[in-house]
Amino acid sequence: xxxxxxxLALTVLASAMLMTVLDGSIVTVxxxxxxxxxxxxxxxxxxxxxxxLIAFGSLLLLAGRLGDLxxxxxxxxxxxxxxxxxxxxxxxxxSPAVLIAARFLQGAGSAMSSAVSLGILVTLFTExxxxxxxxxxxxxxxxxxxxxxxxxxxxxxxxxxxxxxxxINLPIGAAAIALAARVLPADRGLGLRAGADAxxxxxxxxxxxxxxxAVVRIEEHGAASAHTLGxxxxxxxxxxxxxxxxxxxxxPLMPLRILRSRAVAGANLVQLxxxxxxxxxxVLVALYLQKVQGYGATATGLAMLPAALVIGAVSLGVSAxxxxxxxxxxxxxxxxxxxxxxxxxxxxxxxHASYAVDLLPVMLLAAGFGLxxxxxxxxxxxxxxxxxxxLASGLFNTTQQIGMALGVxxxxxxxxxxxxxxxxxxxxxxxxxxGGYRLAFAVGTGLLLAALAVAATxxxxxxxxxPQTPETPKxxxxxxxxxxxRPAEAEAVTAA
Numbered sequence: 161x162x163x164x165x166x167x168l169a170l171t172v173l174a175s176a177m178l179m180t181v182l183d184g185s186i187v188t189v190x191x192x193x194x195x196x197x198x199x200x201x202x203x204x205x206x207x208x209x210x211x212x213l214i215a216f217g218s219l220l221l222l223a224g225r226l227g228d229l230x231x232x233x234x235x236x237x238x239x240x241x242x243x244x245x246x247x248x249x250x251x252x253x254x255s256p257a258v259l260i261a262a263r264f265l266q267g268a269g270s271a272m273s274s275a276v277s278l279g280i281l282v283t284l285f286t287e288x289x290x291x292x293x294x295x296x297x298x299x300x301x302x303x304x305x306x307x308x309x310x311x312x313x314x315x316x317x318x319x320x321x322x323x324x325x326x327x328i329n330l331p332i333g334a335a336a337i338a339l340a341a342r343v344l345p346a347d348r349g350l351g352l353r354a355g356a357d358a359x360x361x362x363x364x365x366x367x368x369x370x371x372x373x374a375v376v377r378i379e380e381h382g383a384a385s386a387h388t389l390g391x392x393x394x395x396x397x398x399x400x401x402x403x404x405x406x407x408x409x410x411x412p413l414m415p416l417r418i419l420r421s422r423a424v425a426g427a428n429l430v431q432l433x434x435x436x437x438x439x440x441x442x443v444l445v446a447l448y449l450q451k452v453q454g455y456g457a458t459a460t461g462l463a464m465l466p467a468a469l470v471i472g473a474v475s476l477g478v479s480a481x482x483x484x485x486x487x488x489x490x491x492x493x494x495x496x497x498x499x500x501x502x503x504x505x506x507x508x509x510x511x512h513a514s515y516a517v518d519l520l521p522v523m524l525l526a527a528g529f530g531l532x533x534x535x536x537x538x539x540x541x542x543x544x545x546x547x548x549x550x551l552a553s554g555l556f557n558t559t560q561q562i563g564m565a566l567g568v569x570x571x572x573x574x575x576x577x578x579x580x581x582x583x584x585x586x587x588x589x590x591x592x593x594x595g596g597y598r599l600a601f602a603v604g605t606g607l608l609l610a611a612l613a614v615a616a617t618x619x620x621x622x623x624x625x626x627p628q629t630p631e632t633p634k635x636x637x638x639x640x641x642x643x644x645x646r647p648a649e650a651e652a653v654t655a656a
């Protein structure tokens with residue numbers, strides 16, 4: 161495929177990722193306006209977010225495997241179309257029920273397109289240096305999109321109305337569909353007979369949906385409640401049944417061979433821990449700025465914008481070159497080390513903070529995410545062959561969504577419990593809130609240290625390729641980025 165066509169294909173994949181990530185964050189700052197306009201109850205309002213998370217997180221694995229079977233391009237186009245149509249439904253929603261249904265459909269469409277995006281990317285870019293650069297662009301889109309979404313959501317809601325946070329998806333989605341139809345590589349897929357395990361699909365989707373539902377309701381019911389423990393046990397039973405089924409099925413939905421790779425299994429575990437810790441950064445820092453420091457929605461997004469800028473600068477400017485020179489593992493460990501500093505500094509947040517002294521250094525250290533995520537993405541895709549690339553992509557994105565849901569549910573619950581305890585002991589509202597956030601950031605620091613330990617012990621180092629010089633014979637090099645076997649032009653295979 162021509163280099164310009166591959167660049168256009170990367171643009172399409174990154175645009176779809178941007179829509180998905182924007183949709184997850186842009187809605188948060190518009191929640192008060194949505195509640196006032198549509199008459200949501202306080203409990204019902206959370207379902208504007210939860211409906212999206214449940215559909216997205218529970219369908220990623222299934223969508224990734226179906227992309228391998230029916231063709232990744234078909235799955236991407238169908239998912240983008242579903243997401244765009246659901247965005248129109250959300251924009252014109254006149255009742256809570258319609259908006260929640262539209263958000264569920266948006267999550268389903270996002271799962272369909274995201275689950276195969278990485279699979280398409282790694283088959284398009286097979287040369288190590290190009291792949292590292294492409295993954296850096298893709299990772300930056302996801303990492304920075306959340307911060308951009310908060311700023312954009314505040315601006316659109318303040319200047320126009322909350323409906324426009326969904327209308328904005330329509331031109332982007334239409335353009336992505338038109339361009340994707342032309343530039344994405346056509347693939348026939350393996351065929352449904354190669355892995356059409358209906359029972360396995362039912363078990364894994366039901367298990368993930370039940371588990372994510374239990375997690376997003378922890379703040380309401382409590383971690384030790386019968387509701388949470390009962391649904392958690394049911395989710396584990398369904399997922400255990402899925403694994404048993406995959407061992408016995410003639411055409412498994414998820415061949416368990418993919419988990420035998422240290423790179424795949426280790427990268428997914430590291431991502432689970434890292435995302436659980438870092439999603440709390442986005443949510444809890446925003447709450448701290450608004451509830452303790454008195455920032456508005458737009459000001460909060462602008463205050464967090466430096467984090468997105470440094471992540472982008474590192475992802476696009478130096479990440480690929482560092483991976484080429486030092487290897488994914490070394491870059492990942494460096495990035496995780498910087499991120500430990502991010503949450504470590506946040507454990508010392510004062511009630512009366514100076515942005516330049518107390519928060520700006522934290523935003524700048526977030527550059528570690530621009531190092532860690534591209535390296536981790538490469539490692540997470542490295543152990544899958546071409547036939548399983550969509551599945552590996554779906555698995556990687558499923559882990560990400562589970563980590564986000566767990567991190568927000570558990571850390572916000574811990575912060576709320578600590579805040580309540582401090583308030584009962586006589587602390588003021590701002591002091592109690594700050595104490596709760598500090599505890600959550602301390603736990604998040606522990607999760608990042610665990611991720612660092614797993615990365616150091618489980619993930620093997622790879623020898624990076626040395627740059628060619630005129631004096632050096634051009635002999636084959638050991639690839640510095642993990643390789644998926646080069647596909648045929650009409651190949652037989654995810655994100656977010």
